[in-house]
Amino acid sequence: DTGVSQDPRHKITKRGQNVTFRCDPISEHNRLYWYRQTLGQGPEFLTYFQNEAQLEKSRLLSDRFSAERPKGSFSTLEIQRTEQGDSAMYLCASSHQTGSGNTIYFGEGSWLTVV
Amino acid sequence: SQQGEEDPQALSIQEGENATMNCSYKTSINNLQWYRQNSGRGLVHLILIRSNEREKHSGRLRVTLDTSKKSSSLLITASRAADTASYFCATGINTGNQFYFGTGTSLTVIP
Secondary structure, three states, X not given: OOOOEEEOOEEEEOOOOOEEXXXXXXXXXXXXXXEEEOOOOOOEEEEEEEOOXXXXXXXXXXXXXXXXXXXXXXXXXXXXXXXXXXXXEEEEXXXXXXOOOOOOEEOOOEEEEEO | OXXXXXXXXXXXXXXXXXXEEEEEOOOOOOEEEEEEEOOOOXXXXXXXXEOOOOEEEEOOEEEEEEOOOOEXXXXXXXXXXXXXXXXXXXXXOOXXXXXXXXXXXXXXXXX
């Protein structure tokens, strides 16, 4: 088991450009989460998938953000028309559903810098 | 909004001492998890404690949970320089689909 992997690890983009991040969860984990973290803050929940279904979305996820998990395995997070305020680390996590609480495992994150 | 709040925000101790961090939260939870994050890296899961548990141990870590006070504590015994990191608590509410993080405690262990 190689853990949660994210790609790219770092991305610098110009304001107004689109960016896409990919997350490969731990195999057989049916739950996948996206979080955003800025400097000095804790991670903020963005969205959550169970298999291929996107079940919850945060208010933070504006219409410029879209996440998919087409086959219930890897997921992509796309940010359109990036703004400087989008600069952050985007964290992906996955877990296996259990009845009494599930441990979520994080990837190393994808750093986005919008210039 | 973020549910958990860690206290203190920063903690500096000598190697070999114990470190205690606290987490307070606002609403009923299903479980609470503690994570460590080294600078610029992802979060590493340390321990999960369910709402019906009061204490859990894992190696040098001891976590307590007091649901009546809506608080948890993480104790790291015999600290090492490698324990230097930020520590976050994450509260799982309802079915645990969402986890809310605080702003973390920055721990520095001086060799």
